[in-house]
Amino acid sequence: MNDYFGGYLPLILKGMILTIEVALLSLFFAVILGMLTASARLYGGPISKFIATLYTTVIRGIPDLVLMMLIFFGGQILVNNLGEKFGWSYIDIDPFIAGIITIGFIFGAYMGETFRGAIMAVSKGQIEAGHAYGMTGLQVFLHITFPAMIRHALPGFFNNWLVLVKTTALVSVIGLEDMVFNAKVAGDTLRQPFTFYVLVGALFLIITAVSDLAMQWLERRYTKHEKALS
Template sequence: MFETLLQNLGLSAFSLKGFGPLLLQGTWMTVKLSVMSLLLAIVLGLLGASAKLSKAAILRIPAQVYTTLIRGVPDLVLMLLIFYSLQTWLTSFTEAMEWDYIEIDPFAAGVITLGFIYGAYFTETFRGAILAVPRGQVEAATAYGLSRAQRFRFVVFPQMMRFALPGIGNNWQVVLKATALVSIIGLADLVKASQDAGKSTYQLFYFLVLAALIYLVITSVSNFALRWAERRYAAGSREAQR
């Protein structure tokens, strides 16, 4: 499959020295990790934004601490801290319960770590988007008898997404590039695959450039999808302005 794709692109399989399947697996791992981390970050972002906008201090203060702490510490440091903390806590728990040792799967650890880190960035993205929704529309929905869940689903969320999509697109690209950091915790992503191929062939620069091009292709395709989503959510606004 990978060699057929290379031939369609006018590239020879020999240029990859037989490491095409490895790079394909690494690319697929990177895409899976990015998407799963994005979904977790979105969920945490929605919860965090709701907490920061809450009138209850018991919700607002922890959310404020979460976003301040995460955005103030380098991602690499956080990744190492969270990954090894998760393993330490799990080991302590299994020892206390007298269970067998359980090792955290690198993929699950990568998803949890990236999702937790970028959930703080999505929190601010969604908080700003929610605040941008006209308050009068929420009050009108309340006057019509809509419940809180219905107000969020039918009034707040569609308009919030229109304001949030540019930030979501930016955060997605950052998450995608941040997956390169997971190679330090043993996950066989695109960066790890390109490093292994480069060291085996003594052409590390060549394979790293190839990895960069693959990242560029993924981000370019993502940009088209995000632009479509922006046009879709902005359609109602354009109709209202006519």
């Protein structure tokens, strides 16, 4: 296996693992932020509603790379300034953390919109039935609204995930050694940039294809009752 791609295949696969790590951790962060934003926009007071709306609008209006640079370079200045004040030694902002925070932050806005739409699509009757049984607001959310919204949220969630995976390629621009970065290293060393970028493109297609299968499985799981009813 080591002979393929001039011995650089392990480096690329190592980068692929990092890409997947960044993608999954950002997804986790994005889902939490998305739930918070959706809840704030649907159930919050005027201030939290305003903040959540501002967040989703501004983030979706600015290119991801601009935000990533802002958080990566800006975060470094903030940390340096804080460090001077509190007398810490010099701290380098880790591109891994900066990447996850930025991507999570961006997709939190998209997830928020997806979840908001999904919650609004849950039929009123189900929620009223919950209240009629004497459930508290939280119980209704946990046992009725949440499970029912997952089904409505799945297609949008999956779409966001596919876009998120492709966005992780940008972390190579801030110096994180993901598979795009490693493809550049290998391609420049062997003078075969085409070979390695095409290889990485193919690996992205594999991630997409595997996600597709997972999505089909999830959809079958969460729409079972619809088939039983019809």
